[in-house]
Amino acid sequence: xxxxxYSLAILLLLPSACATSSGNTNxxxxxxxxxMSEIRSISPSTTKDDDLKPILALTEKAEIIGxxxxxxxxEGFYQAKARIVQTLVSKGGVRSIAFEDSFVSVQSVNDYIxxxxxxxxxxxxxxxxVWHSKTIADLFDWLRTYNKEHPTxxxxxxxxxxxNGTQTLAALSDYSNNDLGPLQKEIKAxxxxxxxxxxxxxxxxxxxxxxxxxxxxxxxxxxxxxxxxSLGFAAKRACNIKDIAKRNSIRDEGMAALLTMKLKDPTxxxxxxxxxxxxxxxxxxxxxAVRTMGSYLQEAYKDKLVxxxxxxxxxxxxxxxxxxxxxxxAAPGSPEAWLATYQRDYIFADLSxxxxxxxxxxxxxxxxxxxxxDGIFYLxxxxxxxxxx
Numbered sequence: 001x002x003x004x005x006y007s008l009a010i011l012l013l014l015p016s017a018c019a020t021s022s023g024n025t026n027x028x029x030x031x032x033x034x035x036m037s038e039i040r041s042i043s044p045s046t047t048k049d050d051d052l053k054p055i056l057a058l059t060e061k062a063e064i065i066g067x068x069x070x071x072x073x074x075e076g077f078y079q080a081k082a083r084i085v086q087t088l089v090s091k092g093g094v095r096s097i098a099f100e101d102s103f104v105s106v107q108s109v110n111d112y113i114x115x116x117x118x119x120x121x122x123x124x125x126x127x128x129x130v131w132h133s134k135t136i137a138d139l140f141d142w143l144r145t146y147n148k149e150h151p152t153x154x155x156x157x158x159x160x161x162x163x164n165g166t167q168t169l170a171a172l173s174d175y176s177n178n179d180l181g182p183l184q185k186e187i188k189a190x191x192x193x194x195x196x197x198x199x200x201x202x203x204x205x206x207x208x209x210x211x212x213x214x215x216x217x218x219x220x221x222x223x224x225x226x227x228x229x230s231l232g233f234a235a236k237r238a239c240n241i242k243d244i245a246k247r248n249s250i251r252d253e254g255m256a257a258l259l260t261m262k263l264k265d266p267t268x269x270x271x272x273x274x275x276x277x278x279x280x281x282x283x284x285x286x287x288x289a290v291r292t293m294g295s296y297l298q299e300a301y302k303d304k305l306v307x308x309x310x311x312x313x314x315x316x317x318x319x320x321x322x323x324x325x326x327x328x329x330a331a332p333g334s335p336e337a338w339l340a341t342y343q344r345d346y347i348f349a350d351l352s353x354x355x356x357x358x359x360x361x362x363x364x365x366x367x368x369x370x371x372x373x374d375g376i377f378y379l380x381x382x383x384x385x386x387x388x389x
Contacts, residue, residue: 030342035353039346042379044082044138052087058350058375059092059306063270064263064297066307068278070327072130073318076382077310080346081275082139084308084377088273089146089155095269097143097157098259100276101127103226104167106159113143114154120144124388130321134388156269160259162234162251163227165195171227172215186211187231194234197241208235229258245289252280256296278309282372308375313340316384326384339378347378 032038037054040046059065067084069077088094099106108126111117120140125132147154163171169191172183190208193199212232216225233254240246255276262268274281276293283298283305285291297305313336317324330336339347351370 029344032342032347033358034355035351036347036349038344039348039377042076042080042083042346044079044086044135044142046083049083049087049091052084052348054348054350055084055308055375055377056087056092058308058352059088061304062306063304064272064274064301064306065094066274066276066281066294066297066305068276068281068307068309070278070309070311070382071315071317071324072277073321073324073385074312074315074326074382075133075135075385076312076315076379078133078135078385080310080377080379082135082142085139085273085275086142089143093271094273095153095155096272097155098160098262098272098274098276099127099157100161100255100274100280101131101159102161102163102167103159103230103258104163104171106157109140110157113140113147113157116144116148121388130324130385132387132389133385137388158262158268160255160262160274162194162237162254162258163230165191165193165234168194168227168231168234172231183211190231190235194231194238197238200239200241205235205239208232209239212236225261226258229254229261233257245287249290252291252293253296255280256293259293260296260300278311281307281309283307284371286372306375307373308377309373310377310379311336312379312382313337315379315382318385318387335376336378340380345380349376349378351375 038051040048040051065088067081069081071077085094085097099109105127108118109123112120112123120137123140124137127136143155143157162168169188172187186207189204190211193204193208209232212228212230212235215228216232217228233250237247237250237254240250259274263272274297280292281294282292283294285295294305294307312327313330315327317326330340351374
């Protein structure tokens with residue numbers, strides 16, 4: 001879901017610019033400052049990727065690469081991300097992808113890209129509905145092909161968001177004669193709580209949060225710590241259903257816990273790309289009531305974390321997703337509005353290489369801007385997602 005605090009954070013980001021104009025020649029356009037480079041296309045089918053060399057250079061020494069988007073259900077953002085993922089896998093050493101969906105749903109994607117179980121379409125439709133995009137399904141097909149061609153060095157994918165009550169129950173239930181058998185009644189009550197926060201009572205909330213914490217401390221024969229962490233944070237979030245800021249903060253804290261737990265797993269590749277929303281990935285929380293996932297990652301990984309925002313002057317979203325609003329024009333004073341003056345379609349800006357005097361911000365805001373993210377990929381326009389159903 002698009003984070004409301006993202007619009008505040010992005011106002012602090014410095015100017016960057018874009019590329020590949022529609023019909024204009026470079027001599028007709030304002031020159032791009034140092035640190036900005038033109039991008040030819042966002043199409044994942046683009047055969048040459050020399051225009052993405054600045055992204056490869058920025059992420060070369062990173063262990064964690066956060067790749068964001070201004071809003072879900074906007075196809076241009078997905079196309080840009082898919083193209084970047086392909087390049088970072090092919091030439092940037094990425095072998096793990098952490099995806100903003102539950103660990104249960106994403107397992108179907110992993111089964112497909114590693115073993116060819118099912119299809120890309122089926123795997124995509126098991127994800128949350130904001131990801132039901134043909135571009136994303138095509139990316140999973142591309143990863144499947146890549147893994148077939150590199151059987152000894154495959155790409156893996158895993159989820160780091162909470163499971164819903166039904167998924168949590170499935171992940172922790174249906175066991176006969178195992179170590180969770182005596183807890184089935186409690187697990188079912190907690191799963192119902194996750195799906196309906198109105199059922200929360202102080203006693204049930206404490207019981208479910210404590211149960212999640214206990215299960216997170218050890219792996220059983222038929223479950224792992226992921227399910228326990230997910231249960232605890234999902235219950236905690238459901239128990240704060242009326243406090244939106246706290247719910248958002250709990251979600252980011254829980255996603256950070258799930259993600260860092262997986263990143264510490266010795267079977268996870270060090271070079272991991274995190275597919276998420278811009279607001280979750282920002283390295284500094286501008287709203288004290290909502291600490292971001294990125295701030296936890298920054299604390300743990302410091303200079304080994306690189307975050308790239310993907311933003312647009314205007315973007316379209318699916319109307320029936322009433323919690324995700326389109327953007328007709330970037331807010332005055334925002335980086336996207338500044339980038340629009342360059343009259344190009346796409347650009348990548350490496351914020352570490354842009355001269356401070358070109359930022360157009362106060363010295364204080366310049367330092368804050370570079371603390372939030374490391375790069376920004378600008379689109380003039382991101383069209384609405386085409387549902388793949």
